[in-house]
Amino acid sequence: MNWLTNFVRPKIKALVGGEAKLAAPDNLWVKCPNCEQMLFHRDLEANLQVCSFCNHHLRIGPETRLKLLFDDGEFEKHALSKAVVDPLKFKDRKRYADRLKETQAKQGEGDALWVASGRMGGKPAVAAVFDFNFMGGSMGIAVGEGIVMGARLAVEKRCPFIVFPASGGARMQEGILSLMQMPRTTVAVQDVKEAGLPYIVVLTDPTTGGVTASFAMLGDIAIAEPGAVIGFAGQRVIQDTIREALPDGFQRAEYLLDHGIIDMVVHRHQLRDTLMRIMALLGEGRPLPNLPAVSANANAGVQRLAGAMRVK
Amino acid sequence: MTAFLDFEQPIAELEGKILELRHMSEGKDVNIAEEVSRLEVKVEKLLKQTYGKLSAWQKVQVARHPNRPHCLDYIGKLIAEFTPLAGDRGFAEDAAIVGGLGRFRGTSVMVIGQEKGHDTETRIKHNFGMAKPEGYRKAQRLMHLADRFNLPVITLVDTAGAYPGVGAEERGQAEAIARSIDTCLGLHVPLISVIIGEGGSGGAVALAAANRVLMLEHSVYSVISPEGCASILWRSPEQSKEAAEALKLTADDLLELGVIDTIVPEPLGGAHRDTAVAVSAVGDAIEKELAALRPLAGEELRRTRREKFLAMGQVGLA
Ligand SMILES: [Zn+2]
Numbered sequence: 271m272n273w274l275t276n277f278v279r280p281k282i283k284a285l286v287g288g289e290a291k292l293a294a295p296d297n298l299w300v301k302c303p304n305c306e307q308m309l310f311h312r313d314l315e316a317n318l319q320v321c322s323f324c325n326h327h328l329r330i331g332p333e334t335r336l337k338l339l340f341d342d343g344e345f346e347k348h349a350l351s352k353a354v355v356d357p358l359k360f361k362d363r364k365r366y367a368d369r370l371k372e373t374q375a376k377q378g379e380g381d382a383l384w385v386a387s388g389r390m391g392g393k394p395a396v397a398a399v400f401d402f403n404f405m406g407g408s409m410g411i412a413v414g415e416g417i418v419m420g421a422r423l424a425v426e427k428r429c430p431f432i433v434f435p436a437s438g439g440a441r442m443q444e445g446i447l448s449l450m451q452m453p454r455t456t457v458a459v460q461d462v463k464e465a466g467l468p469y470i471v472v473l474t475d476p477t478t479g480g481v482t483a484s485f486a487m488l489g490d491i492a493i494a495e496p497g498a499v500i501g502f503a504g505q506r507v508i509q510d511t512i513r514e515a516l517p518d519g520f521q522r523a524e525y526l527l528d529h530g531i532i533d534m535v536v537h538r539h540q541l542r543d544t545l546m547r548i549m550a551l552l553g554e555g556r557p558l559p560n561l562p563a564v565s566a567n568a569n570a571g572v573q574r575l576a577g578a579m580r581v582k
Numbered sequence: 583m584t585a586f587l588d589f590e591q592p593i594a595e596l597e598g599k600i601l602e603l604r605h606m607s608e609g610k611d612v613n614i615a616e617e618v619s620r621l622e623v624k625v626e627k628l629l630k631q632t633y634g635k636l637s638a639w640q641k642v643q644v645a646r647h648p649n650r651p652h653c654l655d656y657i658g659k660l661i662a663e664f665t666p667l668a669g670d671r672g673f674a675e676d677a678a679i680v681g682g683l684g685r686f687r688g689t690s691v692m693v694i695g696q697e698k699g700h701d702t703e704t705r706i707k708h709n710f711g712m713a714k715p716e717g718y719r720k721a722q723r724l725m726h727l728a729d730r731f732n733l734p735v736i737t738l739v740d741t742a743g744a745y746p747g748v749g750a751e752e753r754g755q756a757e758a759i760a761r762s763i764d765t766c767l768g769l770h771v772p773l774i775s776v777i778i779g780e781g782g783s784g785g786a787v788a789l790a791a792a793n794r795v796l797m798l799e800h801s802v803y804s805v806i807s808p809e810g811c812a813s814i815l816w817r818s819p820e821q822s823k824e825a826a827e828a829l830k831l832t833a834d835d836l837l838e839l840g841v842i843d844t845i846v847p848e849p850l851g852g853a854h855r856d857t858a859v860a861v862s863a864v865g866d867a868i869e870k871e872l873a874a875l876r877p878l879a880g881e882e883l884r885r886t887r888r889e890k891f892l893a894m895g896q897v898g899l900a
Pocket of ligand 1: 302303304305306307321322323324325326
């Protein structure tokens with residue numbers, strides 16, 4: 271790779287002013303945030319946004335995530351239902367309403383969560399994916415609403431619910447109502463579990479605060495991506511409290527695995543297969559209970575999907 | 583020894599004068615009664631003025647007042663035959679959360695709450711009311727126990743937040759809080775929570791996903807401390823006052839937002855000026871809620887609690 275580091279890299283540096291922007295579509299090269307190697311965007315894409323030099327898992331957005339998850343990259347995106355906007359009329363140095371509007375315009379999304387359904391190995395599944403680029407993936411009413419919707423969809427379709435958190439925690443501009451999304455989302459995932467359906471959480475970088483301390487830590491199975499930062503309190507807060515250096519690898523996926531907090535750390539290349547294997551194995555132990563009343567008046571498509579789920 | 587808050591200084595001065603008068607007149611034949619009662623009237627007027635319109639930031643200070651009655655003050659006065667239960671059965675006993683069996687005005691109950699401590703020794707013992715995972719796991723254990731024996735659960739919430747430490751993270755602070763919320767929401771017995779001081783974020787809601795959430799008049803309940811919010815959103819902790827206002831963390835705000843059910847009035851000048859009155863007001867409020875919840879079937883209690891939290895953020899706002 272000498273020619274690359276010695277020749278191409280300086281040239282790119284000159285072109286973009288030193289820092290290649292992460293995943294910007296116009297840039298052909300992306301700098302690995304971990305080992306700083308330059309990665310050709312097409313190689314990176316083919317490698318599922320994992321650095322081929324150091325195995326660092328780059329953060330990926332909801333769209334890429336969902337494409338990687340479902341059969342043939344196909345899924346149906348479910349629009350978030352309309353939530354109350356700016357209930358506190360919150361204003362810091364800027365109005366929250368304006369901040370939110372700007373982010374919505376920039377991201378082209380309503381809020382920090384995508385909810386989608388599709389098939390995995392031919393079987394239906396519902397997934398909810400956080401968008402860390404949308405106000406740090408913070409959870410307010412709209413995100414809570416999305417988790418509730420995803421859980422309901424899974425129960426209706428009689429299929430597993432998979433959540434990929436990536437969040438700094440509660441959206442403090444929604445004050446106490448963002449805190450209340452913790453019990454709210456907890457009820458939602460309880461419903462999935464009580465319906466006898468798998469609820470699986472794939473913790474991605476970073477997952478902290480109120481999101482970790484609610485639905486994200488309640489998975490029947492807890493998986494994390496390599497290197498992901500996962501925790502309750504922020505590292506600076508902890509450091510300010512204990513006034514000593516934090517241990518190596520603190521709050522990283524591997525550290526959590528060692529401490530018994532999660533079931534496994536799974537490389538992105540194996541993630542889809544692992545999820546499908548777990549869902550198949552879990553699904554075999556207990557045949558799905560008879561469809562409840564809700565599916566009696568659900569549309570035929572849902573019934574067909576539910577039927578497919580029961581056929582092995 | 584009463585501690586005075588900054589904004590209570592004029593009150594402190596008047597009360598200081600009264601003390602001085604009393605001290606000076608001791609053993610002497612001077613009539614100070616008139617002067618004292620004149621000052622006392624002034625004090626009361628000043629207290630009414632000040633406490634009638636506390637700002638959000640002032641309420642934060644009252645909620646954290648060192649003399650404010652804490653969890654064990656309530657337990658001591660309200661719970662007969664209190665029988666503390668310790669440990670999470672996995673790692674340790676965490677005295678930041680106290681809990682146990684006892685009798686509340688005749689009814690056998692499980693009571694659980696964060697205790698902040700009242701002097702250096704007890705503050706250290708109770709880790710200033712900041713619980714670690716084992717504290718939340720003890721709370722879960724006690725809630726399950728109550729559920730098994732059909733005992734109502736009363737929680738008394740008073741914490742700056744869950745403890746942010748290396749060990750706490752290693753033992754799964756987030757999971758412990760999540761599981762506590764999960765446990766609250768699964769109970770088939772009445773669950774009544776009272777925010778008696780500070781309701782600090784996830785560490786508070788872990789004990790407060792209840793059928794009824796009561797709040798003392800000058801308590802606060804928030805997703806983040808005003809200081810924390812100010813340093814993130816304003817990039818300066820100096821703006822804590824503004825952050826406190828913006829966060830809408832007072833009992834009045836929370837009642838309006840549908841997050842709490844009842845406000846329990848405090849004695850004039852705050853709970854710290856008359857612990858006995860504050861404690862019995864909380865007792866009366868709990869008794870009333872308990873009477874309403876007791877006749878309900880377990881499944882009903884669980885269902886209505888879950889429905890309430892499932893609608894959080896929708897009800898009363900749309
Ligand atoms: Zn790399």
